[in-house]
Amino acid sequence: MNLPNYFLADLPAEAALGPTLIREACLSLKRNRELYLARRSTGDLVNSLCAVAKEWLHPDYPLRRMALDDGSRMTGFSRATIAAGLDSFFRVFTPDDFEALLEQDLGHTRRLDAVTSHSAERQTGRAAIAVSPALLVHITAGNLPNPAWMSIVLGVLVRSAQFVKCASGMSLFTRLFAHSLHEADPKLGACLEVAEWPGGTTTLEEELFDEADCVTATGSDETLENIRQRLPSRVRFVSHGHRLSFGYVSGEFLAGSNKRIVIARVAADVAAWDQLGCLSPHVIYVQQDGGCSAEAFAELLANELEVIEAVQPRGGLPISEAAAIASRRSVYEIRAANSTETRLWCSQNSSAWTVVYESDPRFQVSCLNRFVYVKPVPDVAAMLAAADSIRDRVSTIGLAVAESRFQELAGILGRWGATRICPMGRMQQPPLTWRHDGRGPLAELVTWTDCELP
Amino acid sequence: MALELFQLQFDSNPVLQMLAKSRNVRPETLERWTEIPPVPIGIFKECVVSAIEAEARSAVFYSSGTSSEFRSRHFHCEDSLRIYETSAIAWYRVHFPGSWQRMVFLTPPPAVAPNSSLIHMFEAISREAGSINSYMGNLDRSGGWSLDYEGTTEVLLQAQAEGGAVLVLGTAFLFVQLLDYLRSRATRLALPPGSAIFETGGYKGVTRELPKALLHDLISRQLAVSGAAIISEYGMCELSSQAYDGVAGHPSSERRFAFPPWARFRLVSPENGLEVGEGQPGLIQVFDLANVYSSMAIQTEDVGIRRGDRLELVGRARAAIPRGCSLMTIATD
Secondary structure (H helix, E strand, C coil), X not given: CCCCCCCHHXXXXXXXXXXXXXXXXXXXXXXXXXXXXXXXXXXXXXXXHHXXXXXXXXXXXXXXXXXXXXXXXXXXXXXXXXXXXXXXXXXXXXXXXXXXXXXXXXXXXXXXXXXXXXXXXXXXXXXXXXXXXXXXXXXCCCCCHHHHHHHHHHHHHCCCEEEEEECCCCCHHHHHHHHHHHHHCHHHHCCEEEEECCCCCHHHHHHHHHHCCEEXXXXXXXXXXXXXXXXXXXXXXXXXXXXXXXXEECCHHHCCCHHHHHHHHHHHHHHHHHHCCCCCEEEEEEECCCCCXXXXXXXXXXXXXXXXXXXXXXXXXXXXXXXXXXXXXXXXXXXXXXXXXXXXXXXXXXXXXXXXXXXXXXXXXXXXXXXXXEEEECCHHHHHHHCHHHHHHEEEEEEECCHHHHHHHHHHHHHHCCCEEEECCCCCCCCCCCCHHHXXXXXXXXXXXXXXXX | CXXXXXXXXXXXXXXXXXXXXXXXXXXXXXXXXXXXXXXXXXXXHHCCCCCCCHHHCCEEEECCCCCCCCXXXXXXXXXXXXXXXXXXXXXXXXXXXXXXXXXXXXCXXXXXXXXXXXXXXXXXHHHHHCCEEEECEEECCCCXXXXXXXXXXXXXXXXXXXXXXEEEEEEXXXXXXXXXXXXXXXXXXXXXXXXXXXXXXXXXXXXXXXXHHHHHHHHXXXXXXXXXXXXXEECCCCCCCCEECCECCECCCCCCEECCCCEEEEEECCCCCCECCCCCEEEEEEEECCCCCCCCXXXXXXXXXXXXXXXXXXXXXXXXXXXXXXXXXXHCC
């Protein structure tokens, strides 16, 4: 892989990062922001982001090809999985989508450009402008690119200088996206830094946190708490802990020709990013009154995962993760041979995919990497009772239900605690306007200057 | 012998019959010990893997963990405990050939933690050794083990003053606690010449994790024992034999675990279940002839690499514990 040394993460592995270097990088980011970014218009920035996205969707775009070639070698995702993930991420980058996001979170598309009013404000003689953090720091975890990319996009929209700190050995996708921004818009690229080091390297992180105005982080509760404790009190902290997702398939929806479509959508959700995101389903609940039993559904899902494996194979696994799959399978295999309460389908001679049917409806945390549970429930209420143990940690519930029932059900699930409801098949494809963990993504980053008009 | 034992266990243990059924295995058709299907330790969490009648069970060992989790249960009777102790003591002696004026256990005493196979082993060892024994651990409110810091320091200082060799035994987690405490007090101990350390087990995320080499280095510096006197043990409540990664006081360039002659291990690929070659990582299966009354063959959730006839431990499978109890109705007491 041959990339110019624009970012710290481009330097050879042996190049040592020191506290002084980090502080200087932060200071020059802030200077560049003042020079090149702080006064650019939202429309201009949206155009840049959309242009970059268009490049990424092009099969011959060199950085996309690097993401596929080097990504499949370095991150454990297959080319096809990365390609599918890139397409669904960048497809939603349109001016209309960005406008919808700005209006949703800030009430007006030009809220970051000037003091403006929306209609209710006008009627009451008020106006406001959203103010951005000068330096936004992102602490990212894991190999899944979407969360870090989305953080960068939001940071560009609010015109912050940004420092992205990746976990050790996990900076590839973030680097490639940063290079694409730099290539399309070098001044924008000059307001962005990407580096990697082992989390908790306090000498480097102290400098970074001292210079930051806002820090975003994803990771385990423990990691997030550790960061929170080390932040100066003036720094805003936007954190996203691990979340769990699952799906619900209604009996009536499974009748007739829908069945094939539903199965294909569920399988696509399990296969997307090898099930490693917070938005991937651990369990599929199947309502037991339709034309297809949960057990039959599980078998069809297994067949579909086998089909997907041929065209979009799961990536190779570290031995510990393959061992986790093997350990679980070995237990379910014995249960399945001796009881009708459990059944197991899995790929032969590989850990590529696993479907476990269990009549016990209690939510089961999967070991992921395309390992999914299918469980029968009589209705939505029973599903929610079965998932009560994870109620405060739920992100997305994917639904395969009749359109006429969708909103009513979404209301019930929202009141229960889910922060996102979407049709099955789109669990890993949230729109730009998605309120991550139920919070407005732009709203969390800005502060406000309110004006009462004379 | 392994095949005979498996036949015996198969005949007297419904769980092994269930396992054999799931693998389409019949004991009478097996030709080699490597064909015996090992019981995944996950099954010990939900089934009674035991040939001992309910009324004859005099002890049960649990895997570590909090009481709210499903834990493995390994039942024993008088006879199986005798075998357990004989096996444990014999292989311990080979790896700790010295004699000790004192044995200091960082764990709670057996009376407080009767369901720990490790502490049962400690008690058996110390009965044999005839040294002055102190248990320095307590149970905390959640059932976890904690250390009486002041008491431990006092005992170790006393041992230091007496000058006779001392053996300190405990889990890696308890050693981390001790070292943290000593460092916070700026206390450095110098255990008498010939002293040794028996260290075992993981940390279970209870305190800051330390790589093993770093832990040994810290023990070595803060207690003034040589690296060659620090021995790691690999054992689990589902087994009756243990492995050690060296002989106390005998420096060796490579730390690899050795099982006793009555136990063997195999490493299998988690992808296809086939045995992996020398130098390749695989899931560890242990075939322990001392596990007479439960299952001689065990499939662990640990990953290792074969180095000759020894084992290099690599780590533990991530989150390998499926909750659920759909078999409990079939195979419990």
